[in-house]
Amino acid sequence: MTATPSQPNSPMVPCAPHPPRLTAPRRPPGALRDAVTLIGLPLLAALALPAAFAGGGTRRWFGGRAESQRAEAQAAKDAAAAAFYELDTAQRELRISVETIAAVDSSPAARQAVEQFAALGRTIDAASHHYIEAVDAHDLDRDDLEASAAARARTELTRAKDDLDRVRRDLDRYAADLGPLLGKAETQLARLAPAVERARQALLAASDALDAARGSGLGADDLAARLAALGPELTRLNEGAGRHGLPQTLERAERVTREAEAVRAEAERLPERAAEIDRRLVTLRTRAQALTTRAGQVEPVLSELRRRFTAACWQDLQQVPDQAAASVRQAEQKLAEARTARAEQRWADATGLLSTVRELLNGTDEAVSAAGDRLRQLNAVQKDPEREVERTRFAIRDAQRLAMAGRTTPEPRHARPLDDAVARLERAVAGLEGRHPDYWHFLTETDAVRRTVTRVVTEIREERGAGQ
Structure with missing residues (x-):
């Protein structure tokens, strides 16, 4: 028997010497078994391949209608998953817009928009629940999936996708109607950051001006108290519009800016204000002294009026000397109080007292001048x-x-x-x-x-x- 050459990649079998022998040489029994084993391995491996593909966690491949239904169901599942993802993404993006409107706008239209979004959310939840139930109800990877089961899966998944698409269209229409409200809210939001920053800068400028005033030796306790009162307002600004509402935060930022700028302006003007009070103290003191001298000259004028004219011409001026003296004394008392307030750097008190002094002296000046004016007028008309x-x-x-x-x-x-x-x-x-x-x-x-x-x-x- 002639030995045939072995197949490629198979174990080599020794060839018979040429010319072939008519009778096969005797081989030991063990060697014969080894040869049979070597020759049979490729054949056994080939026979084992189909079984390996059919089992061991792999799917048996069925032809015909079942596999076609499985493919269509899988396509429906993929389409539903895509619709679910797109709807979820759109809802998340729109929720940011709705929350922006809710934080900014408290009008009836804004409240209605928020309520409509909540109702849409419930509809979206129902459609999403239907989709998840359809996915969980059908295992399209089962080996024994029948064509009827695959068809049912395709039908239910397609219906779930249609529900998701319908809700997505409702959501898109809602988003389009939301445009004007969102534009208004975004406009207001664009004002927020600059307004808050202006408030912070105004507070910083006020603090610097206050430090400069104190550095020059001027007291500014009232300004410091006003500035300290703005501290909690800055804390609320830092907490943001999400907690306190955008309109309230904008109003707070504007108020803090306005009050801080007022503190800064007063602190910067404090040295000039102190110098002005000092000047007014000197001027009003000089004026009070001059009025004291002039008030002493009213009595001679009244004497002449009494001597030359009827009582109706001078009777209303009888009390001028006493009233002038009393007014000057009161003015001097207020001047002393104003000097004390200035020394204690109670600027508002000093300013108020000086205004009172000026009013007292103005009234006294008019009364004292009235007597002299009366005499001149009567002299002219008599002549x-x-x-x-x-x-x-x-x-x-x-x-x-x-x-x-x-x-x-x-x-x-x-x-x-x-x-x-x-x-x-x-x-x-x-x-x-x-x-x-x-x-x-x-x-x-x-x-x-x-x-x-x-x-x-x-x-x-x-x-x-x-x-x-």
Whole structure:
């Protein structure tokens, strides 16, 4: 028997010597078994391959309708998974927008949008639950998956995908309607960071200005207290709009900025304010001393008035000397209090006291001046009363010409007060007759007549200006 060559990659079998022997050589039994074993290994390995692919955790491959249904079900599962992922992503992105609107806008439209998103969320949860149930109900990797089971899986997964797509379309429509509210919210959010930063910078500038004022030896305890009161407000700003709401945070930032800038301005002005208070203390003290001297001169003026004119001309001035002296004393007391407040660096108190001193001195100045002015006026009218009469008559005639301009008869509402003014002037002139005329009454009457005439002239001009 001739030996055949072995196959490639198989164990080598020794060839028979040439020429072949007619009878096979005898081999030991063990060697024969080894040869049979070596020759049979490739054959056994080949026979074992199909079994290896069929078992050991691998799928048996079925042909025909079952595998086609399995593939379609798997495609439906993949499509549903993609729809689920896209819907979840869209919902997450939109939730950020809705939370932004809720934090910024408290209007009815914003509250309705938040409620609609919550309702959409419940619909999304239901569709997602349906999808997850469909996935869990069908194992498409089973070896014994039947065609009918694969068809059911495809149907349910397709339905789940359709539900997810329908909800996604609802979500897209909601997102489109949300655009105006979101734009408004984003506009307000864009204001937040700059507003908060301005507040921080204003607080820092106020703190620096306060330190500079204190460094120059000026006390600023009230400003320091106002600045310290803004500390909790800065803490709330740092906590953010998510906790306190955007409108409230914006309003707080603006208020902190405004108050901090006020503190900074006052701290920067503090040296100038101190110098101004010092100047006013000196000026008002000098003025009080001068008024004391002038008040002492009122009594001689009153004596002359009493001697030359009737009581009606000077009776209202009788209390001027006493009132002037009392006012000056009160002003000097307030000046002493203002100096104490300045020494203690109570700037607001010092400023208020100095304002009181100025008012007291102004009133005293007017009262003291009234006596001298009265005497000069009475001297002038006593010397030449006709001058006052002509001055008043001129004003009346000028008003009468204006009332008649462009008319044949004047308006009654203009003519009547002018006629009354003429009669009043005549009575005032008649009052000068006699041994002791009341010149002061005469002066007050002519002054009142001129004021009436001035009022009529103003009315005429306003009416004609409006008519043009």
